[in-house]
Amino acid sequence: NAGVTQTPKFQVLKTGQSMTLQCAQDMNHEYMSWYRQDPGMGLRLIHYSVGAGITDQGEVPNGYNVSRSTTEDFPLRLLSAAPSQTSVYFCASSVRATNEKLFFGSGTQLSVL
Amino acid sequence: EDKVVQSPLSLVVHEGDTVTLNCSYEVTNFRSLLWYKQEKKAPTFLFMLTSSGIEKKSGRLSSILDKKELFSILNITATQTGDSAIYLCALTGPTGTASKLTFGTGTRLQVTL
Numbered sequence: 001n002a003g004v005t006q007t008p009k010f011q012v013l014k015t016g017q018s019m020t021l022q023c024a025q026d027m028n029h030e031y032m033s034w035y036r037q038d039p040g041m042g043l044r045l046i047h048y049s050v051g052a053g054i055t056d057q058g059e060v061p062n063g064y065n066v067s068r069s070t071t072e073d074f075p076l077r078l079l080s081a082a083p084s085q086t087s088v089y090f091c092a093s094s095v096r097a098t099n100e101k102l103f104f105g106s107g108t109q110l111s112v113l
Numbered sequence: 114e115d116k117v118v119q120s121p122l123s124l125v126v127h128e129g130d131t132v133t134l135n136c137s138y139e140v141t142n143f144r145s146l147l148w149y150k151q152e153k154k155a156p157t158f159l160f161m162l163t164s165s166g167i168e169k170k171s172g173r174l175s176s177i178l179d180k181k182e183l184f185s186i187l188n189i190t191a192t193q194t195g196d197s198a199i200y201l202c203a204l205t206g207p208t209g210t211a212s213k214l215t216f217g218t219g220t221r222l223q224v225t226l
Contacts, residue, residue, distance in 0.1 A: 033212065042216040043201070058212065090155070097212060100145055100205045104155040
């Protein structure tokens with residue numbers, strides 16, 4: 001039972017570098033999303049997708065891109081990393097957008113120097 | 114802006130104690146309130162509360178929602194060291210869409226021997 005799988009678990013970037021955080025789920029969930037978790041701020045939604053080919057912005061989308069070419073995968077791209085993007089990133093999915101019960105991946109700890 | 118406030122921010126108790134974690138909010142138009150447990154990394158779902166006054170139970174954990182007074186509590190009885198975690202509270206939007214979750218900053222619980 002893989003659930004939601006995120007890679008890598010840890011990453012260190014230099015300012016200006018780009019990278020992609022991978023997220024895959026094997027539960028045939030329609031809804032997928034990306035959150036960032038910062039100390040004292042709770043989880044904040046970056047981008048989400050209600051199905052393959054459909055994406056939308058969340059609360060803090062600037063500096064990030066997403067795409068959803070398949071039901072299973074929802075990668076998050078950092079275009080030009082900045083120290084303010086140092087955070088723990090979580091991918092989460094649910095059966096469909098109207099189902100609030102989210103299943104989370106184990107997270108990616110990203111440091112931007 | 115929707116606001117979810119959790120208290121206390123952190124708590125240290127001895128094994129066997131009973132704890133009550135609080136989640137208060139300023140939103141009146143929402144469908145559900147959710148509780149998650151975050152150990153080490155991935156938050157895991159505990160409860161979803163939709164109706165006021167109806168207690169949900171799972172083993173030693175229970176939770177109740179008071180829509181009139183705008184709060185929810187999570188009770189843990191006979192605490193164990195395995196209960197050590199961050200407990201997150203989240204509110205949905207009025208239609209219960211997964212993309213409209215607003216998370217609190219969490220309560221960090223440490224259970225000592």
